[in-house]
Amino acid sequence: METGRWLAALLCLVWLGLLGLVGSVGCGEADPEEPPQAEFAEAIPSAAEAIDPPSTDAVPYSGNAGPSIIRELRQDRDEVRTEADRGGRASLLPGEDGSVPEGEVGRPGRFRLAYEAGPLGVAVGGSVQLQVSPFWGWSEPQVHAADLPGYTEVSTEAAGVELAPSSRGGGLLVVEIGGRALVEGERIEFLYGAGAAGTRVDRYAEERSPFFFAVDGDGDGRRAFLADAPVVRVRAGRPVGMVVTLPSVARPGESVTLRAAVLDGAGNTGVDWQGNLELVDAPESVKGPRLLRVEPGSLGLVQASYVVEEPGLVELTVRGLGGLEVRTNPLLVDPDAPRLRWADLHGHSVLSDGTGTPDAYYRYARDVAGLDVAALTDHDHWGLPFLDETAESWSEIRRATEAHYDPGRFVTIHGYEWTSWLFGHRHVLHFGGPEEAGAHLHSFLDEATDTPPELWDALRGEPALTFAHHSAGSPVATSWEIAPDPVLEPLTEVTSVHGNSESPSMPNAVGGGLPGNWVPDALARGYRLGFVGSGDSHDGHPGLAHLGAGTGGLAAIEVEELTREAVLEALRARRTYATSGPRILLSARLDGEAPGSVLAPIEAAELRIDIAGTEAIERVEVVRDGEVVAGHEGQGERVLTLSSEVGPIAAGSFVYVRVVQRGGGSAWSSPWFFEASTDAE
Numbered sequence: 080m081e082t083g084r085w086l087a088a089l090l091c092l093v094w095l096g097l098l099g100l101v102g103s104v105g106c107g108e109a110d111p112e113e114p115p116q117a118e119f120a121e122a123i124p125s126a127a128e129a130i131d132p133p134s135t136d137a138v139p140y141s142g143n144a145g146p147s148i149i150r151e152l153r154q155d156r157d158e159v160r161t162e163a164d165r166g167g168r169a170s171l172l173p174g175e176d177g178s179v180p181e182g183e184v185g186r187p188g189r190f191r192l193a194y195e196a197g198p199l200g201v202a203v204g205g206s207v208q209l210q211v212s213p214f215w216g217w218s219e220p221q222v223h224a225a226d227l228p229g230y231t232e233v234s235t236e237a238a239g240v241e242l243a244p245s246s247r248g249g250g251l252l253v254v255e256i257g258g259r260a261l262v263e264g265e266r267i268e269f270l271y272g273a274g275a276a277g278t279r280v281d282r283y284a285e286e287r288s289p290f291f292f293a294v295d296g297d298g299d300g301r302r303a304f305l306a307d308a309p310v311v312r313v314r315a316g317r318p319v320g321m322v323v324t325l326p327s328v329a330r331p332g333e334s335v336t337l338r339a340a341v342l343d344g345a346g347n348t349g350v351d352w353q354g355n356l357e358l359v360d361a362p363e364s365v366k367g368p369r370l371l372r373v374e375p376g377s378l379g380l381v382q383a384s385y386v387v388e389e390p391g392l393v394e395l396t397v398r399g400l401g402g403l404e405v406r407t408n409p410l411l412v413d414p415d416a417p418r419l420r421w422a423d424l425h426g427h428s429v430l431s432d433g434t435g436t437p438d439a440y441y442r443y444a445r446d447v448a449g450l451d452v453a454a455l456t457d458h459d460h461w462g463l464p465f466l467d468e469t470a471e472s473w474s475e476i477r478r479a480t481e482a483h484y485d486p487g488r489f490v491t492i493h494g495y496e497w498t499s500w501l502f503g504h505r506h507v508l509h510f511g512g513p514e515e516a517g518a519h520l521h522s523f524l525d526e527a528t529d530t531p532p533e534l535w536d537a538l539r540g541e542p543a544l545t546f547a548h549h550s551a552g553s554p555v556a557t558s559w560e561i562a563p564d565p566v567l568e569p570l571t572e573v574t575s576v577h578g579n580s581e582s583p584s585m586p587n588a589v590g591g592g593l594p595g596n597w598v599p600d601a602l603a604r605g606y607r608l609g610f611v612g613s614g615d616s617h618d619g620h621p622g623l624a625h626l627g628a629g630t631g632g633l634a635a636i637e638v639e640e641l642t643r644e645a646v647l648e649a650l651r652a653r654r655t656y657a658t659s660g661p662r663i664l665l666s667a668r669l670d671g672e673a674p675g676s677v678l679a680p681i682e683a684a685e686l687r688i689d690i691a692g693t694e695a696i697e698r699v700e701v702v703r704d705g706e707v708v709a710g711h712e713g714q715g716e717r718v719l720t721l722s723s724e725v726g727p728i729a730a731g732s733f734v735y736v737r738v739v740q741r742g743g744g745s746a747w748s749s750p751w752f753f754e755a756s757t758d759a760e
């Protein structure tokens with residue numbers, strides 16, 4: 080499913096900030112076959128390159144830090160832009176029949192856009208710039224080949240004004256002004272997709288896909304983005320796939336919700352489809368409807384309630400869409416098993432470098448992916464616009480996060496991504512309300528919070544936590560020289576769309592992994608980190624980022640109550656495990672103790688592992704201190720119980736379990752930690 084192209088697009092994310100700065104860095108359609116990491120490695124200068132030191136002395140950068148990115152972002156932030164650079168406004172014009180133009184995923188489109196000069200006009204030598212998102216499949220706006228997609232006609236009725244348009248790559252079309260200045264009220268029109276081929280539309284459905292405009296009004300070579308970008312709605316494509324979820328743990332006799340979502344080929348919701356879905360071969364013991372009707376206008380979504388009286392494992396198969404059969408994740412019906420909740424604690428929206436609105440993000444998380452817990456973590460100072468400089472965007476995120484918080488049913492958490500190119504990216508989650516959380520956008524570009532210890536100092540005492548991601552490699556690794564704060568950072572993200580940072584021997588290892596920087600290397604330093612996976616979705620598909628990217632991440636959290644407080648408590652206690660996206664059931668106990676615990680050294684203990692995969696299990700491994708000490712090869716079964724004697728295990732050791740199923744889906748238990756004295760816990 081377009082994995083190669085998706086990764087190439089993701090790679091381009093790195094360029095977005097730079098595009099905003101210098102407007103000359105290209106990021107066209109990368110070759111899908113080209114490994115993105117290689118290209119990226121060249122883009123990141125070595126840490127040895129000179130940079131203004133951060134405000135705290137002697138903090139070691141990560142091994143592939145990008146100091147030049149920081150330098151350019153700081154220069155850009157401090158650049159003086161005049162009022163003329165922000166002047167004027169841009170709009171999307173109605174179609175020839177007066178209708179509001181819309182795009183459809185995968186279909187050619189044509190869009191008429193207008194820029195109108197403000198009171199200060201645009202000087203000769205200045206420019207008006209159309210910036211189309213370079214990430215998600217829009218055609219490059221170009222002025223040289225009328226028969227190719229993206230051909231753009233640029234025109235004005237202002238007599239004496241000469242326009243010199245040129246494509247600069249990365250979705251940027253720069254129109255230089257000559258002849259005379261453009262004065263207030265005069266317009267430049269852009270017909271994007273003017274040729275017979277039109278323009279290719281964004282591959283992700285969204286309510287407001289922006290066409291950004293930037294202006295250099297005084298002609299000094301510095302531009303500013305207009306505050307309001309015209310937006311276009313992009314509708315989902317044809318229905319071709321389906322995702323069907325159940326909760327993973329329920330009590331006998333309890334009502335559970337099955338959610339079915341009919342999606343297009345890119346995993347977008349909102350397809351125009353109606354029809355019946357049918358439960359195939361459902362056991363008698365599962366009480367509930369056998370036929371699900373997807374109604375017109377339902378966006379392809381339907382849900383139904385079921386009751387299972389008998390303890391045991393349940394999987395249901397749903398048939399629809401012309402014979403397509405899709406299996407749910409396994410549901411464990413058990414009177415005592417710990418309640419398991421599925422979370423995606425990391426993803427992006429159109430308000431930094433992703434697609435989709437914050438509202439759409441949470442709706443997708445809840446109604447399509449069937450998550451219990453979600454956090455939208457847009458970048459603090461990366462993408463368009465910069466969140467730390469755009470109060471309205473930060474307010475919109477907090478408003479949406481609060482509006483979707485439904486204690487007992489769906490937990491949303493305030494957050495953002497602290498996007499340090501020196502020490503590694505970290506998510507900051509705040510479990511308070513919008514006002515409390517709102518006071519806490521601590522940007523990595525702010526000298527007061529540009530190191531991890533400063534960030535933790537700023538968060539200390541708050542109901543907050545942080546965790547590192549893609550910690551082993553690209554696009555920037557975590558500097559594990561700096562010990563994670565034991566209270567504020569109890570977890571680490573072992574897998575996301577970037578791949579896994581746990582081991583190069585596991586599927587989809589993160590690109591550019593640095594020796595000595597994998598998760599077991601961090602644990603060997605004595606850090607007690609539980610494991611979570613997160614999507615890091617940029618496609619508006621939290622909880623299902625792996626559909627588009629081939630791999631992703633989910634966090635399974637053992638928590639009964641669905642409130643922010645209870646989820647925070649469970650995360651701090653490391654009652655979690657990670658998967659690369661599939662809802663694999665993984666229960667591991669060491670002499671009855673749950674992973675995440677700190678234990679006294681043992682001579683011998685019983686390790687019991689119960690797994691229910693979504694595909695056949697290929698291998699199960701027990702890892703102690705970074706080494707595989709026990710393994711099991713699967714024989715094609717999806718359900719497995721293993722039991723073995725382990726030990727002795729000395730103080731300072733850590734042990735965890737990892738699972739690989741057919742197709743590469745993976746799961747990692749949190750570690751058990753062994754300490755001579757466990758009083759502190």
Ligand SMILES: [Zn+2]
Pocket residue numbers: 496504548
């Ligand atoms: Zn990141």
Ligand SMILES: [Zn+2]
Pocket residue numbers: 425426427496615
């Ligand atoms: Zn991210």
